[in-house]
Amino acid sequence: MKILDVQKDGVIDGTVAFGRATYNEAIKSLVPLIDKTEFQRKLQDKKFYSKLERDIVEGCVMPPITVAFVTENVLDNAVDIERFVNENVKKSFVLDGIQRLNTLHRASEEFEFDEDYNIYINFILCNSIEKLLYRMITLNNGQRPMTPRHQVEIMIANAFDFHELGLNVVAEKDANISAARKAFKKADIIQAYLAFMADSPVVDNKKIIEEKMDELLVGKIMAVEPTKYKSSFKSFVKILAVVQNDQDALKWLKVTNNLVGFAAGAKHSIDEIVGMDAEEFGRCIGEFDSAFADFNPSRIKVGKYRRELVYEYFKNFKEYRHMDSNELLEKFSELTIND
Missing domain, CATH: 3.90.1530 (Conserved hypothetical protein from pyrococcus furiosus pfu- 392566-001, ParB domain)
Incomplete structure (x- = not known):
């Protein structure tokens, strides 16, 4: 050649x-x-x-x-x-x-x-x-068979060795086998990557037709300058590999809304988060969940609130990481008072 x-x-x-x-x-x-x-x-x-x-x-x-x-x-x-x-x-x-x-x-x-x-x-x-994914979307946007999720699948398959990075990722068809209990679903990792790239926890909405949702998602990704952040999804995966060693943290991270919100937020605070061990991460999400538990589930859309508040928490992790549940609840209440 x-x-x-x-x-x-x-x-x-x-x-x-x-x-x-x-x-x-x-x-x-x-x-x-x-x-x-x-x-x-x-x-x-x-x-x-x-x-x-x-x-x-x-x-x-x-x-x-x-x-x-x-x-x-x-x-x-x-x-x-x-x-x-x-x-x-x-x-x-x-x-x-x-x-x-x-x-x-x-x-x-x-x-x-x-x-x-x-x-x-x-x-x-x-x-x-991340920069290649940005370029890939500009190349393929408008070619209907190639959705952003398909593009991320290709990128993940070719660019990440999850085993080498310390993370076990399984396809949906294998998700029910015993060995997959400590693994992340590939579909969830794709969602997390999209959230990371789009700088937003909102990467899926069943109320919007898929084609339009893909169009909105591409718009979000295209709006983010690829050189704006120093963080990379590979760095985020390495963090997952560390904090998953806490059993409660692993259980928390395998909830899609938590993982997606975490991925989108961590992009802003990667330097602050990267030094955490599993125990510290477990303590932080424990305080978060204690605060979140005080929201009235009959008055909110639980999944939407959880995803967005996890994003807010880790986006501003330097500010929130040392707060207890009451202090967090006060902050979250101020943020959601008009919702």
Whole structure:
């Protein structure tokens, strides 16, 4: 694969290299990325891309695909990037163009075509998963099959080794087995990631149709400058790995509303929270729950209040962490008096 030009992306503080590969090179090096994990975006029905398949055989030039690398290496020239890309392509993943690559692969198996024809590739090199997710959403927004949740699934699957980070995450289908009792549901981690990225605990609402909710969610994520916060979701996961060692804390965190509110709030206070051990975290959420228990459940929407107040608590953790339940209740009462 050849690199033709290099450009700095000032929004995500990364590097974009514009390259090309022959169809043959793409089939060997990039098509395997499609099946990299079980969470990868599901391939669309063949009929949707049959026209592109025929066009490939007839010699069309496909729109560029986008391939991403998460790396701390600072590379800014074509020679070094070309070497890096070819040596590390197995560690990359496809941000945009999975369907085109799959169609190319299918065409290679079913028809004869010029394998030396070129496919063009945008390689994004960036040191932050969150910045790549921001870029992924800008690439895929408007393509209905690719919802924000699908995009986060891909990002989580390719960029996080939860076992290595000390967290056990299981798919919904495995959630009832004995080993999953101490694990987090993948669906909840996805919700937490969306809340972290959107800077909001409101990432789901069953009263709003899914398509509109996705549109609102994309709007929230797009409104957050990707370089605004120093925190990363990886740092948040590491915190989860520590505080889950308290049994009461683990039970608390496995409640979706708590986890989502915590993720959105922790983004603002990561430096304050990162030094906590499991015992201290357990004490803090104990005070929170004691205060929350004094709200009249018949007069509030319990889930909504819990999610939003957990967000408020951890967003301003430096202010709240040493308060007892009565002091917290007074604060929460002031915040919700007009609700």
